[in-house]
Structure formats: C-alpha cells, structure tokens
Amino acid sequence: MTHPTLSCSRIALITGGSRGLGKSAALHLAAQGWDVVITYAQRADAAQETVAAVERAGRKAVALQLDTGRASTFKAFAETLRQTLSETFGRDTFDALFNNAGTGSNVSFMETTEAEFDDLMNIHLKGVFFLTQALVPMLADGGRIINVSSGLARFYGMGKTTYATMKGGVEVLTRYLAKELGARGIRVNTLAPGAIATDFGNGVVRDNPQVNALVAANTALGRVGQPDDIGGAVAAMLSPEMGWMTGERMEVSGGMFL
Template sequence: MTTTTATTPIALITGGSRGLGRNTALALAAQGTDVVLTYQRNAEEAAAAVAEIQALGRRAVALQLDVGATATFPAFVGALRAALALNWDRQQFDFLVNNAGFGVHQPFAETTEEQFDQLVNVHFKGVFFLTQALLPLIADGGRIVNLSSGLARFALPGYAAYAAMKGGVEVLTRYLAKELGPRGIRVNVVAPGAIATDFGGGVVRDNAQVNGFIASQTALGRVGQPDDIGPVIASLLAPGTGWVNAQRIEASGGMFL
C-alpha cells in the first residue's frame, strides 16, 4: 500500500528507468522518498521501475524526456507540474538527480563532431538547462545530485570527450552550490567508477578481460555494481547529510590509487 504525507520528499531522477538511475530510485524509495523518473524510449521498462517503487510502498510516476533535446524542456516542465499536482497535490519537488546519460568509447583522434555534440547535449548542456528550467519547481532547502565519473580524475584512452563533459559537470556543481545557497539548496556530485551495467554496451559487465583489469586496479579487488552507487546517491539526499555541499564524492572502490 502506498503511503504519502505532506512531508514525504519527492525526487526527480533523469534516466531513472534503468541502470544506476533505477538503482537510485529504489534506494530512495527504501528510505521513504517518492519518485518521478524519466525515460527516453522504453515505456515498458519505466513502468516496471514504477511498479518496483510502488511495491516498496512509495508513490512513483514515469515521464518521457530526452535530456539532449533542450527544446522539449518547457513541455516537460508542464508535464511535471501536472504530475505533481495530480499525484501529490504539490507544486514543487525536493530532490533532483541528474543521472541520464550514455557512453562513447572512441580515441581522441577518431572522435567525430557528431559524437562530441551528442555527448555535450546530454551530459552537459542538458544538465545545465534542465536544472535551470526546473529551478522554480525545486523546493527551497532541496538538494541536487549530479552524476560525474571517475574518468574525470583518472584517464583511460578512448574517453576524452565523455570525461571532459563530466569535468564540466563537476565545475558546474560548485557554481550551482554557490548560486543556489541562498535558497538552502545543496548541490553535490557523485562520480562512480567502472560499474557492471549495460552502460557503454556492457563492456565492464560482459568483457572478462576488461572486468579483470579494472578489478586488478581497484583497492577492493572487484568492479562496481549498481548496488554500490544508488545508496551513495540516496545518502546525500537523506536526513543528516545536509551540511555536505559542493563536494565531489567518488564511489569507485578505490580505482587507480
């Protein structure tokens, strides 16, 4: 049975229908947070994620969004306003998790302008302008978590463009924390290491050689799993961590120390 009170926090998670976003949604639901998740194409997958959240006793809604298409943001904000009013009788939500993304593995010398633009649109421009568009809907005292990558600290060939976008997100996070501080909004960034999901074609999960190499370079001796990341993000949105602000939290098990 779903239970919601006027004080139940609501989180918006982009790309929350799969991978780390889905894991984060479930971790937040387990700690008493209702969820609005976005998906790009797979409505069935999103509906399944909503059902999992509801099974934990929380309220959840899935909305379609392409974070790389800024022209669609006004319509998305309208759909979110309607969903908040219909399902929660509220005008604002509490937590924003900018999670949606995709990976490109391409040597610097072979990276095309099209690939670069796709990465910019989703991982940086989309984060920048979606957050901007959502500011009126984020409650004062709320929190934002942006997703970066361990690749913004250490370098592996083939990720120059992707990592550069994540480096931009890390700088943006500090600026958001500074400019939104007067509203009591805390902004942090979580930087996962290599995680065994379908991200980037599932290479970390499915390629034994890659998996073994990463494990050998990680202090804890294995690659990361989604369950290693969702709870970290959820912890930054939990009571008791409100004094953590403008920080980069790397969750990599100690890669490349």
C-alpha cells in the same frame, strides 16, 4: 544542528531512471520513504518496471518521457512535471533532482567527430545545465541536486576523452550552482561513479571478463562496482545527515586507480 526542512512526503526526480544506476537509486530512495518521478528516453516498458518496483515498496512513482539531449523540449517537460506533481502528489514542488541520464562513448581524441562531440555535450553538459535551469523554480527550498560525473574526470580511460571532458564541465557546474542556489538552502553535489556492472557502454564492464578483471585488479576494494553501490550512495547523499555538504565531489569507485 538543524537541517532545512523538507516536506513530509519527499519527492525525487531521477533522469534515466528506467535502468542501471537510476533504477537502483529509485529503489534505495523508496526504501527510505521517498516518492519518485523517473524519466526515460525510449524504454517505456523498463520505466514501468521501475515504477512497479517502487510501488511494491509502498511509495508512489511516475515515469515521464524525456530526451535529455534536446534542450528545446525542457520547457514543455517542466510543465508536464508541474501537472504531475499536482495531480499525483498534491504538490507544486519536489525535493531532489538526480541528473543521472547519459550515454557512453569509446572513441579516441583524434577520431572524435564534431557530431559525436555535440551529441555527448547535448546530453551530459548542455542537457544538465538547461534541464536544471528549467526545474529549479519547482525545486523546494532546502532541496538537493546531485549531478553525475565519473571517475574518468580524475583518471585516464582509453577512448574517453570527450566523455570525460563533459563530466569535468559538470563538476565545475556543480560548484557554481552550489554557490548560486545556496541562499535557498539548496545543496548541490557531484557523484562520480567508477566502473559499474550495468548495460552502460553496451555492458562492457559487466559482460566482458577481461575488462571486468582489469577493473577489479585496479580497484582498492578488489571488485567491479554494482548498481546498488551507487544507489545506496545516492540515498546517503540525499539524507539529512549530509545536509552540511555542498559544492563537493564524492567519488564512489571502490578506490579505482589510487
């Protein structure tokens, strides 16, 4: 079986790559020979730490500022990325897009305001939709897109109605993109993490012993997920061995709420 050919120097763009799952993905990909471009919203210092870690692994890395909740900035960002690809990597395309950036929410359905709804929608659904639209012309034929959803799109979590609704939309978007981009050999899949011990959501899974124990007790593998569990999954999903998978949802949750 053959796979669509990617360039020798593979480049992945990771949104929200300064910490957590995005940083882990960058390091796992670097270990497999990928160069990376990461984006960050505010923490330029943390983004540079990721860049330095990738460079220590022997790969190239660049950090670019991007607010994924402001679609009006995506055209300018695409031009910045185009210049970066040319100046840093000698390329006019990149090979993989990992739509990872996001924020948490913990508010009930009845207490959700329109402003809170719009904020989550702009980042998790509208942002993914229009950033991908802006960048697909630079994505190489035979490339890959991974959109981050959540286990919460499958199982219930208190206070997660709005967040999970946006992730459900992302999963539908993934299937449609897989069909529309398939003619170019671009594979589009969803990665749905379970509860992971990061600073996401103010670090509640990582830092709250009661929440940590509750998650572990309801996970088939008996523990809370770690960033490297997801970073490794991203690298696997972008590998040539997964080249026949598209339009699919891969949940990486250790078996939460089975």
